Amino acid sequence: DFDMFQEMQVTTGGADVQSSTAGAQLNMILRQGANQVSGSTRVYFANEGMQSNNLPAELTHLSGNTGKGNRTDQYSDYGFEIGGPFLRDKWWGWGSLGRTDTRLLTINNVLDRTKLENYAFKSHAQLTNDMRAGFTYFKGNKIKDGRGASATRPTETTWDQDGPTDLFKGELNLVASNNLFLVGRGAYVKNSFTLKPKGEPGVQTYRDVSGVFHNNYQDVATERPATTLMADGNYFRGRHEVKFGFSSRRFKVDSSLVWPGGALNLHNSANYAASGQMLSILFRPYLTHTDGNYLGAYIGD
Numbered sequence: 001d002f003d004m005f006q007e008m009q010v011t012t013g014g015a016d017v018q019s020s021t022a023g024a025q026l027n028m029i030l031r032q033g034a035n036q037v038s039g040s041t042r043v044y045f046a047n048e049g050m051q052s053n054n055l056p057a058e059l060t061h062l063s064g065n066t067g068k069g070n071r072t073d074q075y076s077d078y079g080f081e082i083g084g085p086f087l088r089d090k091w092w093g094w095g096s097l098g099r100t101d102t103r104l105l106t107i108n109n110v111l112d113r114t115k116l117e118n119y120a121f122k123s124h125a126q127l128t129n130d131m132r133a134g135f136t137y138f139k140g141n142k143i144k145d146g147r148g149a150s151a152t153r154p155t156e157t158t159w160d161q162d163g164p165t166d167l168f169k170g171e172l173n174l175v176a177s178n179n180l181f182l183v184g185r186g187a188y189v190k191n192s193f194t195l196k197p198k199g200e201p202g203v204q205t206y207r208d209v210s211g212v213f214h215n216n217y218q219d220v221a222t223e224r225p226a227t228t229l230m231a232d233g234n235y236f237r238g239r240h241e242v243k244f245g246f247s248s249r250r251f252k253v254d255s256s257l258v259w260p261g262g263a264l265n266l267h268n269s270a271n272y273a274a275s276g277q278m279l280s281i282l283f284r285p286y287l288t289h290t291d292g293n294y295l296g297a298y299i300g301d
Contacts, residue, residue, distance in 0.1 A: 001098030001118040003042060003081050006031040017243060017300035018232070030122050030136065031081060033092030039082030046075045055107075062151065063107050073103040073111070079118075091125040106149050110158065113145040117164075130175040138167040147195065148217070152210075156199045157217040163193025179237060185230045195220040197260065204261035206278065216260045226251035244299040250292065257286040 009027040011019060019025045048071060055069035063069065079098030086093050100116040117140070124134035144161035169187040176182055199205070199216030207213050232245035266279045 001079055001096060001100075001116075001120070003040065003079060003098060004030050004096050004118070004120050017298045018245065020247070020294075020296045020298075030120060030138075031083060031094055031096070032122050032124060032134075033083030033085060033094040035085050035088055035092075037082070037084030039080060041080035042078060044075070044077040046072065048073055059107070063109075066109060068105075069107045071105055073105045074101070075103070076101045081120075083122075086123075087125075089126070091123070093121070093123045095119075095121045104149075106151065108151055108154075110149040110153075110155050111146045112149040112158070115141075115143040115145075117141045117143070124171075132173040134171040134173075136167070136169040136171075138165075140165050142193070146198075152212045153217070154212065154214065156197075156215060157205070157213040158198055159195040159217065159220075160198060161193060161195050165192070166190045179235055181234045183232050185228075185232075187228045189226045189228075191224040191226065193222060199260065202261055204263050204265055205259060206265035207267065209267045219258045219260060220256070222253065222255040224251065224253045240301050242299065242301050245297065247294070247296045249294040252292075253288070253290040255288045259283040 005028055007029040009029075011025040011027070013022065016025065051072060053068050053071070055063065055067065059069065060067050077098075077100045079096065081094070081096035083092065083094030085091065096119070098116075098118040100114075102114045104112040104114075106112065119139045121137045122134070124132060126132050141164035142161060144159070146155070147159040147161045149155070149158045167187065167189045169185065171183065171185045174182045195218070197217040197219055203215050205213055205216040226249065228247070228249045230245065230247045233243070235242040235244070262283060264281045264283060266281065
C-alpha cells in the first residue's frame with residue numbers, strides 16, 4: 001500500500017557506514033499524525049474490456065475458444081489513510097487500510113487471483129521536552145488463488161496462498177545534550193505463509209508425456225519470524241558529526257514440503273502408450289530448520 005509511505009530512501013552500494021552489507025538498501029518511512037487532522041483516499045479499477053488482444057495467430061490453438069493469451073481479467077485497488085492528534089502537542093495517531101484485487105487469466109483460461117490486504121497504525125508521543133516515543137503496527141496478507149497457474153499447471157495443481165505478516169515496532173528518541181542525539185528501536189516480525197494445492201488431499205500427482213501436471217501438487221508451509229534491536233547515535237563537535245550504532249538480529253526459518261500421497265508419478269513417453277506403465281518417485285516429507293544470528297556495530301565521522 002504505497003499511500004502508507006511519507007518517504008522512501010534508496011541507498012546503492014556499500015558506502016553507507018550504517019549498511020552492514022553491499023547492494024541496495026531501502027528505508028521506508030510511514031506517515032504519522034500531526035496536530036491537524038488530515039487524510040486521503042483512492043479507488044482504482046480496470047478490467048479486460050480496457051485492454052487489447054495481441055496474441056499471435058500461430059498461438060491461438062493453445063487458447064481454446066477464447067482466442068486470447070495471458071491477460072488481466074480485473075484489477076481493483078482502494079484504501080484510505082488518516083491521522084491527527086489524540087492530545088494536541090503531546091500525542092498523535094495515524095492509520096491506514098488498503099486492499100488490492102488482481103485477477104489474471106492464463107492462455108488456457110486458468111484463474112490466477114491475488115488479493116493484498118494491508119493495515120497500519122502508528123502512534124507517537126512527546127513524553128518530555130527531550131524524549132519522544134513511538135509505536136508502529138503493520139499487518140499485511142497476500143491471498144492468492146491459483147498461484148503457479150500455467151500451461152503445465154491446470155487448476156487442480158495450482159496453489160492457494162495465505163499467511164498474514166504482523167510487524168510490531170517500538171522506538172525511543174532522546175536528546176541527551178546539545179551535542180548528542182540517541183535513538184533505540186526494537187521490532188518483531190511474524191512472517192509465515194502456506195501454499196495449499198487445490199487437488200483432493202492424499203491424491204497423488206502425475207505428470208503426462210507433455211510435461212503437464214495433474215490431480216495435485218506440492219504442499220508447502222513456512223514460518224520466518226525475526227527479532228531486531230538497534231541503537232544509533234549522532235554526536236556533533238565543531239566540524240565533526242560522529243555517527244555510531246549497534247544492532248542485533250535473530251531470525252528463524254521453519255519450512256515443510258510434502259507431495260500428497262507421498263509420491264510423484266511420471267508417464268514414460270517410451271512405453272506408456274503400449275503398456276500404460278508409469279514411473280513412480282517416492283518422497284518423504286521434507287523439513288528444514290534454520291537459525292540466524294547477526295551482531296553489528298559501526299562508527300564513522
